[in-house]
Amino acid sequence: MDAMVRELSYAQAIQEAMAIAMDMDERVFLMGEDIGVYGGAFQVTGDLVERYGADRVMDTPISELGGAGVAVGAALTGMRPIFEFQFSDFATLAMEQIVNQAAKMRFMLGGEVSVPVVMRFPAGSGTGAAAQHSQSLEAWLGHVPGLKVIQPATPYDAKGMLLAAVADPDPVMIFEHKLLYKMKGPVPEGYYTVPIGKADIRREGRDLTIVATSIMVQKALDAAATLEAEGIDVEVVDLRTIRPMDKQTVIDSVKKTSRLMCVYEAVKTLGIGAEVSAMIAESEAFDYLDAPIVRLGGAETPIPYNPELEKATVPQVPDIITAARDLVKGVR
Structure with missing residues (x-):
């Protein structure tokens, strides 16, 4: 039987993908500043802390570098973290962990390890957030071998590509335009993936x-x-x-x-x-x-x-x- 298709917003599709990933794999957990009770800077994580508890929806201190380091370390030890940045601009604070650790570990250790971490970046202009909270930095990370960088444009892709990212053995950076969060579109129920690397x-x-x-x-x-x-x-x-x-x-x-x-x-x-x-x-x-x-x-x-x-x-x-x-x- 085909999955039922509903109209979901881009943000709802992401939240549903994270819930499905956590239901399917106990190694999956969420990290980020204010993603718990507050529900995330753009309310994407919503009530997931009530459903899965604070040990799987973890508020982090105001340190993007520290949070990214914990996420990379957790991935190296077999977990599947999804780390949310409040704004993509703050990736600049975590470049050491993203570029010098997550992207390079598999190569430096002869393929003996993988770093299956997902990092989510609310990006782009249109919210009146000014110069330090409105940048589009996907080309920065796209320059780094070892990273996969995606930009879903629809709710369908937002869900399917996030689930593909969680299943990927390599670090995946997801840039989500902030103005897309309220965009609605058809999204099937249940698990599906949209392939990374396919236009x-x-x-x-x-x-x-x-x-x-x-x-x-x-x-x-x-x-x-x-x-x-x-x-x-x-x-x-x-x-x-x-x-x-x-x-x-x-x-x-x-x-x-x-x-x-x-x-x-x-x-x-x-x-x-x-x-x-x-x-x-x-x-x-x-x-x-x-x-x-x-x-x-x-x-x-x-x-x-x-x-x-x-x-x-x-x-x-x-x-x-x-x-x-x-x-x-x-x-x-």
């Missing part, structure tokens, strides 16, 4: 490929709907996984459409779009291009507190529409 074509098209991540996937789909009325048929590829990147899906799409635009919220320079662009330039898809590749990313500035300035620093639907229209029409 998804959210919309098929013939004139232009837009490769997008996280919240930009929905913005790209909204832009594609408008462009369709103008006779421009856009294919939207949801990258889903930053590392390891699904290169073949992107290559095949570009070979079909002959145009590529990368849309992401993080700062444009040295962002995910630069890697996708370089990958296409080094592949057989380069010979299929009818126009230069376009990157549409965040502005070269910290995220402002002012709401209008905040919106101006990251790509919005009208920006995507204009850039796509110009690309198809050959405007530079």
Whole structure:
């Protein structure tokens, strides 16, 4: 019998995934600042402490470095920790444990150990949280061998990719855009996984490929709907996984459409779009291009507190529409 499908928010889907993981495996436990009685900075863990107790839903002191170290150590000794950061910006405080320990232990010890830790990072702008609480740092961690880095864009993927991350023997970093937490979508009951390392074509098209991540996937789909009325048929590829990147899906799409635009919220320079662009330039898809590749990313500035300035620093639907229209029409 097929699982019943319900409408859940992105946050509810994550909470359900964590509950399923804890039900299935007593080694799984949650860690993070204020995830217990308070339910997490964005109320994602909710009432899980009441259901599983404080020994499996553990409030940690205000030390991201210390919490990450405990999570990595627990993973090394056979546990399956899920560590929540209040904001992805605070990953900077834990880089020693993430980059020099979690990512490298398996390699340094000849494959004799694994580090099955999951770290969750609420990321992105749009909440008026200003420069130190609004960054998109997935490209930082995507640069590190030994880490897997994912950006689910829908409630379905948020649940399925988290469950896949818990089952993975390597450290998985999950970047969850804060504005997606209230987004609703169909989510099956029970256990399922969405494969890490596999992109998804959210919309098929013939004139232009837009490769997008996280919240930009929905913005790209909204832009594609408008462009369709103008006779421009856009294919939207949801990258889903930053590392390891699904290169073949992107290559095949570009070979079909002959145009590529990368849309992401993080700062444009040295962002995910630069890697996708370089990958296409080094592949057989380069010979299929009818126009230069376009990157549409965040502005070269910290995220402002002012709401209008905040919106101006990251790509919005009208920006995507204009850039796509110009690309198809050959405007530079």
